[in-house]
Amino acid sequence: MESKNPHVSDHLANERTLLAWIRTAIAVIAFGVAINRFSLFLMEINQVVPEVRAAANRHVGALGAGLVALGIVMMVGALWHYLRVSRSIDAETYRPSTRIMMVASAAIVAMGIVALVWLF
Template structure:
């Protein structure tokens, strides 16, 4: 094997690695999209469940609209969180794609931590609401 062959193999390996990084980035945004859809769907379900609470409040004397307010707010909050996740994922995908192309990629943990805390806060709120 000549030096020319070795250089050609290294170049091919480098190109494949570059493609692999972009494919991993695409898998990541697809996971964020699925998560965003799930969060929005959960928010819509909770919001629709609040309609049941309205009917229940009218059927049972003494339980008014007050119990429904929190369910509506929680549902709307989850839908907003899902939309924000989608927007953030799109910007993150574009940023990562550019840094991969420029070979300057550095992982950012702040966005993941903020997202996890937001989901934890809304999930904890829904858990408290259900208890």
């Protein structure tokens, strides 16, 4: 039996991509929550054992909140991209968005460089 929509496999690939972004966003949010909770542990241990130097980790809570915000932004962007691609597939006007890929790649490289500098 033939499908009425000739673009079924394209839409299914688009859905798989959205699901991959959803999994990634959930992982980033969960990592942010874990880091934020760990920062509370660092603050508590600093009060119990003052000689433990937790001052270097005072921005860990903000990092956790930032990762949660990043996960939310990733999810909104993924949904926007999914809807745009879906409409483009139906209209047979789909063109890959190299600009979005370039911006996302540049942002990840920049975050990696910042993380590398922070580690040293």
